[in-house]
Amino acid sequence: MNGSSRGRRVVFWRHGQTPWNLEGRFQGSTDIPLTETGTAQARRAARLLAALSPDAVVASDLQRAADTAAELAAVTGIEVVHDAGLRETYAGSWQGLTNQEIQEQYAExxxxxxxxxxxxxxxxxxxTEVADRAVPVVLDAVKNLPDRGTLVVVSHGGTIRMAIGRMLGLDSYHWEALGGLSNCCWSILGEGARGWRLLEHNAGTLPEPVIGDDT
Structure with missing residues (x-):
């Protein structure tokens, strides 16, 4: 689709850096705050995303996503809607463990x-259960957009990957084909004639290591 006929867009924006990202700990639904670097990442990215003229912002209610979204609200004046459906995957006993500890304790x-x-x-x-709860939140927000409107979804690496995979119609086995997002980077889906299309992926910075639960 060319610029004159594009449909609505969904920008999936991952939260900024956290202490557990730095320590390589599985966060899941644990409510971990941003580091100072994470806040600075969010502030920088918010200025870039503001240039997309978003019409609405919906975010996970976990602190790291909510505080990231607040930086975009500060430069756009848009009120953020928080929804627990956009939280990261709940991973029970894995949460708080390092990748090495998970491999040692839960090898199989x-x-x-x-x-x-x-x-x-x-x-x-x-x-699939994460996609089941996250995608309806996104699609409900999309319904309220104007024609050619833009929604920013502030969430977490794993949840974003699963939501994008579901919205693109990929079988869940193939969601892994979508590379992870670096902290405060984003991916953009656009409406096409046959459904959603991936327009950008892991945009927003020079390539950086992806540090998170879903890597």
Whole structure:
């Protein structure tokens, strides 16, 4: 679609850096704040995203996402709607552990997850269940956009990957084909004639390591 006929857009924006990102700990639904660097990342990215003239912003209610979204609200004046449906995957006993600790304590579970099998990591949610709760939040917000409007969704790396995979119509096994997002980077979906299309992925900075739960 060319610029004169594009439909609505959804910008999926991952939260800024947290202490547990730096320590390599699985965050999941644990409510971890941003670091000072994470706040600075959000502030910088917010100025870039403001140039997209967003019409609405919806965010996870976890502190790291809510505080990231607040930086965009500060430069756009848009009121952020918070929704628990956009939280990161609940991963039970994995939460708070480092990647190495997870591999040592849950070797079979970790191996199965990496092979793409449906796994309740730490006794938590399946990826498809995360998509089941997150995508309706996004689509409900899209319904309220004007024609050619833009929605910014502030969420978490794993949840964003699963939501994008579902909205693109990919089988859950293939969601892994979508690379992870670096802190405070974003991906953009646009409406096409046959559904949603991936327009940009992991945009917003020079390439940086992806540090998060879903890597």
């Amino acid at each position: 579970e970790y191996r199965a997850w990496k092979l793409g099998e449906p796994v309740r990591r730490g006794g938590g949610e399946l990826g």
